[in-house]
Amino acid sequence: xxxxxxxxxxxxxxxxxxEFIANFSRQDAYQEIGASLAVYRxxxxxxxxxxxxxxxxxxxxxxxxxxxxxxxxxxxxVAIAVAMLVDQGLIDYAAPVARYWxxxxxxxxxxxxxxxxxxxxxxxxGFTEPTRLEDFYDWPTIIGRLERQAPMWPPGTQNSYHxxxxxxxxxxxxxxxxxMSVGEFVARQxxxxxxxxxxxxxxxxxxxxxxxxxxxxxxxxxxxDVMTPSAIAAISNPAMEPLIPxxxxxxxxxxxxxxxxxxxxxxxRLYGAIANGGALDGVKLMGPDTVKAMSTTxxxxxxxxxxVAPFWRNGFAGGEPxxxxxxxxxxxxxxxxxxxxxxxxxxxxxxxxxxNQMGDGIVGDPRATSLCHTIYGCL
Numbered sequence: 001x002x003x004x005x006x007x008x009x010x011x012x013x014x015x016x017x018x019e020f021i022a023n024f025s026r027q028d029a030y031q032e033i034g035a036s037l038a039v040y041r042x043x044x045x046x047x048x049x050x051x052x053x054x055x056x057x058x059x060x061x062x063x064x065x066x067x068x069x070x071x072x073x074x075x076x077x078v079a080i081a082v083a084m085l086v087d088q089g090l091i092d093y094a095a096p097v098a099r100y101w102x103x104x105x106x107x108x109x110x111x112x113x114x115x116x117x118x119x120x121x122x123x124x125x126g127f128t129e130p131t132r133l134e135d136f137y138d139w140p141t142i143i144g145r146l147e148r149q150a151p152m153w154p155p156g157t158q159n160s161y162h163x164x165x166x167x168x169x170x171x172x173x174x175x176x177x178x179x180m181s182v183g184e185f186v187a188r189q190x191x192x193x194x195x196x197x198x199x200x201x202x203x204x205x206x207x208x209x210x211x212x213x214x215x216x217x218x219x220x221x222x223x224x225d226v227m228t229p230s231a232i233a234a235i236s237n238p239a240m241e242p243l244i245p246x247x248x249x250x251x252x253x254x255x256x257x258x259x260x261x262x263x264x265x266x267x268x269r270l271y272g273a274i275a276n277g278g279a280l281d282g283v284k285l286m287g288p289d290t291v292k293a294m295s296t297t298x299x300x301x302x303x304x305x306x307x308v309a310p311f312w313r314n315g316f317a318g319g320e321p322x323x324x325x326x327x328x329x330x331x332x333x334x335x336x337x338x339x340x341x342x343x344x345x346x347x348x349x350x351x352x353x354x355x356n357q358m359g360d361g362i363v364g365d366p367r368a369t370s371l372c373h374t375i376y377g378c379l
Contacts, residue, residue: 003051004061010046012378013039019374020049023367029217030338030367034062035355036264039375040272042348043280047375048265054211054356067197067209067261068339068354069245072163072362074260076333076341077198078170079118079315080270080285081185083294087278087286090177093118093293093314097169100176107150117169119298119312120159123151124169125305126233133238136164137253139181143172152230159312160304161362163234167257170315183254193283194273197266200259202251210261212246213337216360231305242337242358258335267341267352271332275343275350291345295331306363319344323363324351325372338365342372347379 003024009017016039023032034052038045054060085091091100093115098105104112112122129145136142146168152160162169171182178185183201191198199206240258244250250259273280277288286294294314302309311318319330324342332342332351337358343350351372359365 004053005049005051006064007049008047009049010044013047013375015378016047016371016374017049019370021051023370024052030359030365031357032355032367033214033357034066034211035357035367036062036064036066036353037371038264038268038352040268040275040280040350042276043272045265045268050264056214060211062211062356064265065197065209065263066211067199067202067206067263068211068356069213069251070260070262070267070339070354071245071258071335071337073262073267073333073335073339073341073354074200074256074258075166076316077186077190077200077260077262077270078167078174078182078256079294079333080274081174081182081190082114082118082170082315083290084189084286085174085177086293087290091173097173100173103147106147109151109155112151112155114173115298115314116155117173118166118315120162120166120303121156121299121312122162122169123153123155123158124149124165125152125160125162125230126165126235127237128233131237133244134249135238136255137249139254142168146172152233158230158304159299159301160228160230161234161306162257163305164240164255164257165234166315167255171254171256181254182256190270190285191266194269194280194285196269197263198270199261200256201254202261204252206261207248207251210251211356213243214357215242216337216358218360228304234305262339262341262352262354264352264354267354268350269352271341271343271350271352275345275348277345295345308363310363317363322369324368325376327376334363334365334368336362338368340365340368349375349379351375
């Protein structure tokens, strides 16, 4: 069957186009079904590629406008929102979370800083009270649990991926500082002005564009028998399953660690502003000093859940472990299954990649890795 293809790669990036298309004929668990890749260099979009199918049945073509749940790639979107409020003087990375959220100062959390919360050092990687998935859709309930909970370790002494709690911690900071929910802030202050297809809390009107996620062909890489208690708490209470995002209730809610929906071009535009000092096409999100602050490494310790050293920034992973190519100036965030967005402030490059066929990991998806290496090879 002929592959449905759209888009372009600028002269000099033909190898990226070839690599992207080759992923649709892979003979392994990462063979694409529907995917998009977008790259900005400076203010110019140099790659905008889409191909494949938006459903496993082959009834609907994938297009550059296809939206898909990007799991933890959402965290980078939220981190940019926090940085915008830092730029406006409404949040200070070094300040205690409790300065903006007084009820947070319970059970040993009084001194936890905003940076510690954003770099997975707060000791709140998962919920200790029994939690159902439906509880994620009730913001006051879930925030109350975080207020009551004690840290699992002295804050700042360890880091373990706050898989779902990250979004509620950062989202409540955004709500307290801006008066808007995280979804409202993204829509009004970021996505709308930039013309970026990025949502946290998907409007019903956008449902026709959504491509359902397809479960990984391999079993999950997570083995509870060898995971630390903090890592188990991050993904088991409630249990996170790959096809949860195919339910309308999940899409409609604001779960800002994992239920963002985006196109590749939307992610590339958002990170494009960051790669260019905080602005793109006349839309300013923040100044260069804030871009530097948001991308400053907070810890180089190995992450207890991920098993690698992500060089956590203020809400972002760094390029040092090769997550987005081996380049120290690259930072961003990937999501369960393979999607990612990132920015390189030196080369002024931004990349967005989304797909519907999930891989089995949170970091190190071979499609994403090969695309990043090929993009930098073309540079």
